[in-house]
Amino acid sequence: MHTVDQENVSATLTVAVPAAKVFAVLADPTTHSAIDGTGWVQESVDRAPLTEVGQIFRMHMYHANHPNGDYQVANQVQLLDPPRAIGWRTGTEKDDGHLEFGGWIWRYDLAPLGPSEAEVTLTYDWSAVPQSIREYIQFPPFGPEHLTNSLQHLAELVAGK
Known part of the structure; x- marks a missing residue:
């Protein structure tokens, strides 16, 4: 099931x-390409597990509509x-190392329903995206089935671990 709100979309x-176990997979950037499944998310540049707020992890990306096709x-x-919630905001790193964020956030909330x-x-929340970005990117940039x-x-990835 999925719900679409004004500024965010979620699925459970x-x-x-x-x-x-689910949290451990989400905290491992090397699994994100397999979780995504669209082919947009390629391999992770930073392979260290996610262990603290503020930590940066870079990902190689590909999208046919992106000006460069391949980007990071x-x-x-x-x-x-851990093990209840993990989330990150996505941005770009400029040549001088300065980070700029677009205003959208990916968040996973985990609720134990028993031991197993x-x-x-x-x-996916885009409520903080400024108008200047909304003028050239449609939100959400994918269908709710994504x-x-x-x-x-x-689920498949975690079951196989």
């Missing part, structure tokens, strides 16, 4: 895996509450 899926994003961890089951909610598919990839 129950997985037959403990929340801590810099994500900054905004929320880290968890409910996972993925939320989040559901992503959660299904996550």
Whole structure:
């Protein structure tokens, strides 16, 4: 199931895996390409596990509509509450190392439903995106089924670990 609000979209899926195991996969940037499943997210540049708020992890990306096709994003961890929640904002790193963020956030909330089951909610929130960016990027930049598919990839990945 998924819901679309004015400024965010979310999807929820129950997985037959403990929340801590799901969190460990989400906190590993090297798994994000497989979770995404669209081909937009390529491999991670920074391979260290996500362990603190403010941590930056960069990802190689590809999108046919992007001016460069291949590009890189810099994500900054905004929320880290193992094993209940993890979230990051996405931006770009300028040549001088300065980071600029677009105003959108990816967030996963995990609710244990017992020792071997968890409910996972993925939320994409664009409420902080300035008008200047909204003029050339449509939000959300994907259909609502994307989040559901992503959660299904996550479930398959975690089940196989």
